[in-house]
Amino acid sequence: MIHPNLVKKQYLLIIFFLTLILLTMLISMGIGYAKLSYDRLIPVLVGKGTFQETFILFSVRLPRMIITLLAGMALALSGAILQGITRNDLADPGIIGINSGAGVSVAIFFLFFPIQVGAFVYMLPVAAFAGALLTAIAIYLFSYQKQVGFHPVRFILTGVGFSLALSGVMIVLISSADQTRVDFIATWLAGNIWGTDWPFILALLPWLLVLIPFSLYKANRLNLLSLGDLVATGTGVAVKKEQMTLLFTAVALAASAVSVTGGIAFVGLMAPHIARALTGPVYQRILPLAILIGGWLLLVADTIGRNLTDPDGLPAGIIVSIIGAPYFLYLLLRK
Template sequence: MIQSAVLRKQRLLLIVFSLLTVGTAVAAIALGPASVDPARIFPALFGNGTFKEEFVLFSVRLPRIAITFLAGAALALSGSILQGITRNDLADPGIIGINAGAGASIAVFFLFVPVEAGAFVYLMPIVGFVGAFVTAFLIYLFAYDKKTGMQPIRLVLTGVGFSLALSGVMIVLTSTADRDKVDFISKWLAGNIWGSDWPFVIALLPWLMILVPFALYKASRLNVLGLSESVAIGIGVSVERERIILLITAVALAASAVSVTGGIAFVGLMAPHIAKSLIGPRSQLYLPIAILLGGWLLLLSDTIGRNVSSLGIIPAGLVVSLIGAPYFIYLLLRK
């Protein structure tokens, strides 16, 4: 039974991060070369703006904001699940190689499979999921021990190894590709938000509409998997079955996100940790906060990256890494 005071605190945190997200979205619309005056945002939203204001709002800014927030939320939820099923605070889809697996499959598909541009948008999440799933399966296989089960430290180390190896594969692939295709993959590797139009939102949204409610439904199982293996088995939970189901969910969330945003790490590491520090480790409480927090973090990083330099856009993935890499080192030293 969750105490009413804790539930009130959760609601308050959800309101705070919702307001932060709205405020950051307003800043994202108001800042940059193509911008809308903050006082004109609401009139333009309801059809009372000029042609320029409505074009910038509906064709440029809103789809990018939607993609960035949804992808950040998906990565945060994916990282929360991975940390829960591995009992490892350092687990993150970018760090343990899942993003790299999705990226490698997308690169192969983009370079060697001829497909129409319209179909390419909707096939990207599927292709990314296949690559990420194969990578996650191999990482799980190498990290599993018959006697002791999943080895959390081995999982992280194996994942880092796979991530480096797959990054090398992508470099080899791009070294012989056309320049236009190399530019796309380079932007993907840097974590540039490249899918910034409404078709990408439509391609990503169905995945999240299914996976987010399912993950929240499985929150109680995630709590049990955070216990020791013997305790989880003792209370009647099929540990391996639940772990595999949740692993597939985490892989699908990460693959769908990075297929439209590029290789972005550390969002899935930071958001769950911050959420747990604010509300506690119970999944029913911190998962909704982590989802909101992840979306806000990536939206904030993209807004900073677009406006901090006059020389051009700094990819959101690099901005997140500047924050996340020191945080990762801190966690590594602490643990």
């Protein structure tokens, strides 16, 4: 039985981060290249704004914020799952090559498969998922040892190697493309939130509506897998099957996110760590909190980035990297 104080703490933390998300969204609504007065937010939200105010809020800022929030949630959950199945604090879809695999697939799809604009939005997460899945399977196979089985450290190191190799592939693709298409790929690589229209939300949301509840359902399996293969096997867990299922889930979450936000790393690294430090090692408590923290982190990064310079600002991926890279080095040195 869970102690009542732990349940109370969990609820308070969830309320706290939900409040942070709402406050950050409120601040983000009012600042930007085109100003929107805070005393006009409520009238605009209830349909009493001018055409310009309505356009700024509902066509520019609100869809971007929702996309950023959803993508941050997906990346954080993906990172939490990867850390659980690899039993390694350094696991993150951006660091171990999954995002790079999705990026190469998106670039190939964009360069060589012309498709109608309306269908492009919905096909992009599928293309990203295909590339990320192939990359994850390759990393898994290269890190798997017949005598030892799945080796977490080899998985991370192999993933880093794949990430570097796929970055080289991306450079080759860019060098063979025309300038307009290069600009899109460069935007993707920098982690700029580029999918900022309502159709992109509709393309991303179904993935999360399926994968988030499924991940929460699998939280107890993550608890057992994080204890090691022998313990998990002793409790009746089909270790290989669960590892592959959860890896598949983590890949799908990361791919769906980066297909509309670009190559953003470190959110999946930091959010689960913060959640674990606040709640302890139990994944039933880690996952919900990591989801909220990841969404908030990316929302803050994008809000800061797009207001640092006019008119385009800095990509959210760069802001997250400025924060996440030192944190990654700290974890590397500590471990």
